[in-house]
Amino acid sequence: MNRLSIAALAFSLVVSGAARADSVIVLNSDEASYSIVSRSARTEVVRLPVGREPHHLILSPDGKDVLIGSTATNELLVLDVKSGERKQVVKGILDPYHLAFSPDGKWFVTAAYRLDHVDIYHADGFRLAGRIFIDGLPSHMAFDAESKTVFVTLQQSGRVAAFDLATQALKWNMPVGNAPAGIVMLPDDKRLLVALTGEDRIVTVDPKDGSVKGSLQTGKGAHNFFPKGDGRHYFLSNRVEGVVSLIDTKDEPKVVGSVRIPGGPDCMDITPDGRELWVTQRFLRRVAIVDIDTMKVVGSVPVGKSPHGVFMMKSTATVTAGAGMPVRAASTAGDRK
């Protein structure tokens, strides 16, 4: 695509609200910017500045905003989810590496990966309810369906900790394996899946007491989950192996598909039609596009340095997933059954 056509595309996206819903946000964690990518044209339209070291982003509970956490500048950039317009910058959110709203939308939780604490805010106005200092690099989060508990992986200490949201008290803190990262609560609300980045497997953890109930080999560097949207299947990025696995969680979890994604695959999102999985390739400065039916790579979009979080802008989204990742309303509804 030549410069003229890219400029024309950029202009059309700026002036067309419908086109904005076609956009994908990708956070370039090593260069303080985010890319706006055209989903249909599969090309980067524009690169915009944001605070330093942006890693993850999340949809607000009302589905109107998307929040980008800039870890080194301690702030959230709030964008209008339909127009992409910058609405405000929320200051004083320390090291918002991972960020998530509880399913009921009342709590906003951040994992301060480098500062070793978990912050629990009242979502209304981002008022800090409690700061829990805990060693071990807190990284990813999941919630129970009742929004009473947040589960946090501690990547360095190899543990998962559970905190009561209302009292911020520790419920349990249990070893699960080497370098746990991604964590997701399954729709039955009785099983947590935890990806072990220091190993080649995921484990099933009992949310009541943190005990490990099962294990599934997936690939080296098992890292992050994303729900397929049917309440049953989950995608899992295996960073060292360079593979994304599809896991069926009905009964005992098992791998039912995989696709090779080189370059340290990390965060994921699905197009609103449910046909494509977009995966950030941290090392290759690209986003891979996977056809979900065939589990084959069908495209690749160049973006900025060390792309991490990825988010589909869409007008229909209304709620968020417990794993701290924005998903389509349909898929989240399915997961919560």
Added chain:
Amino acid sequence: MRDLIDFWVGVQAWLFETLVSPVLFQFGLMAWYEPGYGAVEFVMLGVVQIAVIAIGMRYFERRWPLEKAGTDDGLIMVDRVYTVLNKLGVIPLAIFILTYPLVQEIELALRSWGYSPPRLERLLPWIGDNALASFLVYFVLYDFAAYWLHRGQHAFGWWWALHSLHHSQRRVTVWTDDRNHVIDDLLMTLALVLFSQFVGVQPGEYVTILMVGRLIESWSHANVNMSFGWLGDRLLVGPRFHRLHHALSTPADRHVQDHNFAPVFPIWDILFGTAIYDEKIRPTGVDDAAVDADNGRGWLVQQATVFGRFVQALIPRFRRRASAR
């Protein structure tokens, strides 16, 4: 341009996933996964820099030498060792391991107090829309800090004891830039990393600044009789400008080395009154027999000897402090 980026990161990712990532995974070092990837790029950039020096810059030295080849040519070999050790990351890795905990502690302490480093884009939003402008602004700031640190290397006796190793070379060439004591490298790295964090330089920008800056500094040491023209010599440090900073002092020119400190942009010397522009060709080195004895020594002996000078420069200060109590 995109093809070049794809080629570069393709090689980087292949090297990392083939050589580094399995080791990190095997030994449970996944916390170093992302830094490990950055380290691979550092080494790759080092190979490129060595190639640019050995092929590109050396061509100019052979074609238009300022000082003709002579009996002192053997002195250059040790500078090549310094360059390889630095550019391929051996010295930087050691410095990183030593300084990382301190830099980390300072950064985390500041951040846990709610301090977030400023980002110039907030003051000058137009910078954020132009990658080249952003790079240049941060590069100029970085060079400003490097200028004052360089003045510090000459102003303090204990620091000069270390930095004199860099100046002791009688045959200044493109290889001389990396000829530094590891403690000197450590201090400069620590100061510049902290400064960069303070002003908000991004990790990616820091690597680019380091790469471009060090190449220009290698060129400024070249034994080349070339000029950028009147204006060019005032915009960018070149071999003639920097060679004067390496000039051997004489009774008539006792403080000649206290000039032309700027690493990349001569504007700092012009602004702060330390610039000298003249066409006079002077021999290089240090007018001190103990320092001049560095010539002819190997890397290890130079490091040990200069460390001795450093300790000697520090001890009288400690003694004076002790007696004052």
